[in-house]
Amino acid sequence: MIENKDMGQPKQFLLVLLSVVFLFLTYNLVTAIMHYKKVNSKRWTPAELYNELLIDPVIEMPENAKKTKNERLLFHVALTATDAPYSKWQCRIMYYWYKKTKNLPGSEMGKFTRVLHSGSPDNLMDEIPTFVVDPLPPGLDRGYVVLNRPWAFVQWLEKATIEEEYILMGEPDHIFINPLPNLARGGYPAAFPFFYIKPTEHEKIIRKYYPEEKGPVTNVDPIGNSPVIIKKDLLEKIVPTWMNVSLQMKNDPETDNTFGWVLEMYAYAVASAFHGVQHILRKDFMLQPPWDTETGKKFILHYTYGCDYNMKGELTYGKFGEWRFDKRSYLRGPPPRNLSLPPPGVPESVVTLVKMVNEATANIPDWDTK
Structure with missing residues (x-):
């Protein structure tokens, strides 16, 4: 009897532990469902939906600091x-x-x-x-x-x-x-x-x-x-x-x-x-090519780093590539209009950067003279 009682104690502890874990998971599941219903209870703009679902890893947003409906803070x-x-x-x-x-x-x-x-x-x-x-x-x-x-x-x-x-x-x-x-x-x-x-x-x-x-x-x-x-x-x-x-x-x-x-x-x-x-x-x-490879839902593209690739689309950082875009190549004047696009295999963020530079230079008057 003593031996069976001692063997039962670990089982009882395990049952209590499993109950606590189950309650914790249930609480989080219910909370997540309630939050999901809240988010989907009205029509959101993409920016509003993204901000609502984003959990900040450093400072949680204080309730009294959240924006009211339709409020714009320029x-x-x-x-x-x-x-x-x-x-x-x-x-x-x-x-x-x-x-x-x-x-x-x-x-x-x-x-x-x-x-x-x-x-x-x-x-x-x-x-x-x-x-x-x-x-x-x-x-x-x-x-x-x-x-x-x-x-x-x-x-x-x-x-x-x-x-x-x-x-x-x-x-x-x-x-x-x-x-x-x-x-x-x-x-x-x-x-x-x-x-x-x-x-x-x-x-x-x-x-x-x-x-x-x-x-x-x-x-x-x-x-x-x-x-x-x-x-x-x-x-x-x-x-x-x-x-x-x-x-x-x-x-x-x-x-x-x-x-x-x-x-x-x-x-x-x-x-x-x-x-x-x-x-x-x-x-x-913000994203920073070439290290960030996708633009996604980010807001600012920062082209501080040079983008160097061989013609296979492989990054050759620290070494001039067969294809490259680096703002420091244009210290004395602007880059030319219609820069060549990178070779196949280069990340989307770098392709986007070059296309956006090309669009701007094509539409800015007197680009080559100022």
């Missing part, structure tokens, strides 16, 4: 730029696709501004809405021209009249591939998570600018300033700190050597955390 599209030919042709392509997607269903894009930090107007003033600001004093950027970005935003926010409550910080090499809704909600800006921004792996350096009393290093989001959609009043608080931290980082040899060309991105992430601002991380915000 954001101003802003990017910083120079008057160099390399910057100009990218801005022209970006503005072309902004105009094509701005008024499509699901878009919440408002007005557009190219914040030109050359200190003087250029020959695109009549083509692209532009606000001219001053560059940093000579020598202060130490050859790192991106340091002008936070300083440009400081001046623009102080001097410009901006009607929208939200702002999208973009870059010249962004192409809008789908209508972009406002992904931010109240005090929660939306940002794209970059795999190479790793604050927790650089805690010693981060602590130089984000002291322990401000909170854990995990408060520093793995982001840069672009793409980010953020309330204007929040950005006005962050931008001066972003500028100061950028300059401090550049003047610190250890930080400069460690962060290199992404230094200004780290500075924005640190400045945001310093002001207690954390971002909703949206992987669907």
Whole structure:
């Protein structure tokens, strides 16, 4: 009898455990069904359906920050730029696709501004809405021209009249591939998570600018300033700190050597955390060919990486391909119209990039002369 009783105890425990698991699975199944019925109880636009079903992995959307039915929260599209030919042709392509997607269903894009930090107007003033600001004093950027970005935003926010409550910080090499809704909600800006921004792996350096009393290093989001959609009043608080931290980082040899060309991105992430601002991380915000192979339901195509392939359609990254598209091939002037399409087997995202560049260049007047 004693032996049988001892053998029965594991069985009883197993039955209890299975009951708990069953209840847990039943609860989640019922919850999922209720959510599915809610989503399918009315007609949704594709953008609304996608946002409703998306579960954010970092910050769950607060109930009081969700949009009400039919509410539109317009954001101003802003990017910083120079008057160099390399910057100009990218801005022209970006503005072309902004105009094509701005008024499509699901878009919440408002007005557009190219914040030109050359200190003087250029020959695109009549083509692209532009606000001219001053560059940093000579020598202060130490050859790192991106340091002008936070300083440009400081001046623009102080001097410009901006009607929208939200702002999208973009870059010249962004192409809008789908209508972009406002992904931010109240005090929660939306940002794209970059795999190479790793604050927790650089805690010693981060602590130089984000002291322990401000909170854990995990408060520093793995982001840069672009793409980010953020309330204007929040950005006005962050931008001066972003500028100061950028300059401090550049003047610190250890930080400069460690962060290199992404230094200004780290500075924005640190400045945001310093002001207690954390971002909703949206992987669907952007794709980056050639690593992202499908455009899907993403919103911005960022062509920062070179795309090199052999004629078999195989990626030859780090080595010039038999077929290639790299924005750095056109430092002194714009790419020609009607670029050749990539060979068969190249990912859809790269094909889409070339087709969108070709469409823009075919429809922009004086493409070869500005």
